[in-house]
C-alpha cells in the first residue's frame with residue numbers, strides 16, 4: 001500500500017467544478033489584481049472574520065506577510081526579537097532582513113512551541129518583540145507569552161503560517177499581539193495554487209501600513225510614496241481559488257482531526273512520544289508529529305512499506321551558516337536539537353483513507369515491537 005504524505009491533487013479533484021468556474025470567471029473578467037478586483041478584498045474579509053479580527057491584508061506569501069508585519073511594527077536595526085530556532089527558516093530570515101537581531105529561545109518538547117521560561121531568560125534591554133511560531137496546528141503558550149509581553153512592554157508578532165483558524169479558549173490567532181502572518185503555501189491547511197499569504201490584525205495603523213508596504217510604500221495618493229516597500233499582492237485568481245477551498249477548510253480539518261485521534265489512540269503505550277494538545281487549544285493538525293530515539297530506523301522501515309513521512313525540521317536554524325551569528329538565550333537550545341533528532345511527521349492529510357491510517361499505525365506497532373523487545377532482537 002502506498003501512503004503519500006500530501007495529496008494536493010485530491011483537493012482539486014474534490015472541488016474541480018467550483019474551482020474551474022471561480023477561476024475562469026476571474027479570467028473572463030479581465031481584472032487580475034487587487035486594484036479593482038473583488039475576489040481579494042472579499043477573501044481578506046472572510047479570513048479576518050474567521051479569526052475575529054478587523055483587518056486582513058493579502059500578500060504574496062507567508063514570508064512576505066512576516067516581513068511586512070515586522071516593518072509595519074517598526075522592528076529594525078538594534079532591536080532584538082525572540083523567536084524559536086526549531087521552525088521554518090522564514091520566521092528568522094525575515095527578522096534578520098529588517099536589520100534586527102534574532103535571539104533564539106528553546107521549545108517545549110511536548111508541543112514543539114516556545115517555552116515561556118526560555119523566552120523570559122532571553123529578554124535584554126534591547127528586546128523589542130517576541131515572535132512565537134504556532135507550530136504544527138496549535139497555538140504556542142499564548143497565555144504565558146502575552147503576560148510576559150505585557151509585563152516587559154514587548155510587542156508580539158505571531159507566525160501563524162501553520163495555524164489558520166487556531167484558537168486558545170476560543171480566541172483565534174491574530175488577537176494576541178500586533179498582528180499575525182498566515183501562509184497559503186500549497187501544502188498548508190488552506191493552500192493556494194502556488195504562493196499566498198496574509199497579515200491579520202486588529203490594529204488600524206498596522207493595517208494601513210501593511211497595505212501601503214505591499215505596493216511599494218505608496219500612500220493614499222497614487223504614485224506618492226511614504227516608505228520603502230515591496231511588490232507583494234495576492235492575485236485575483238489565487239484569491240478566487242482560495243475562497244473555494246476555504247469553504248471546505250472546516251471539513252478538511254475535521255478529517256485531519258479524525259486521523260489524529262486514530263493515531264493518538266493506536267500509538268499510545270508503545271514507547272513513542274505523542275504530540276500534546278495544550279489546555280484550551282484547538283488543534284488543526286497541520287502536522288502529526290511523534291518523537292522516537294530510533295527515528296531514522298523507524299522512518300526507513302515505514303519507507304520500505306510504502307509509507308511517506310517527513311522530518312520537520314531536520315536541523316534547527318541556529319546551525320545553518322547565515323544564522324551562526326544569531327544570539328542564543330541563556331537556556332540554550334538543547335530541546336530544539338533533541339526535537340530535530342527525534343521528530344517524525346506522519347501523513348495526516350484530509351484525503352487519506354481510514355485504511356491507510358490503520359496501515360500506518362499497524363506498521364509502526366510492528367516496528368516498535370521489535371525495537372523495544374530485549375537487546376539484540378533487531379539483529
Ligand SMILES: *Cc1c(COP(=O)(O)O)cnc(C)c1O
Nearest residue numbers: 061062063088090161183184185
Ligand atoms: C510556511 C511557513 C512560513 C512561510 O510561508 P510561505 O508562504 O511559504 O512563504 C513561515 N513560517 C512557518 C512556520 C511556515 O511553516
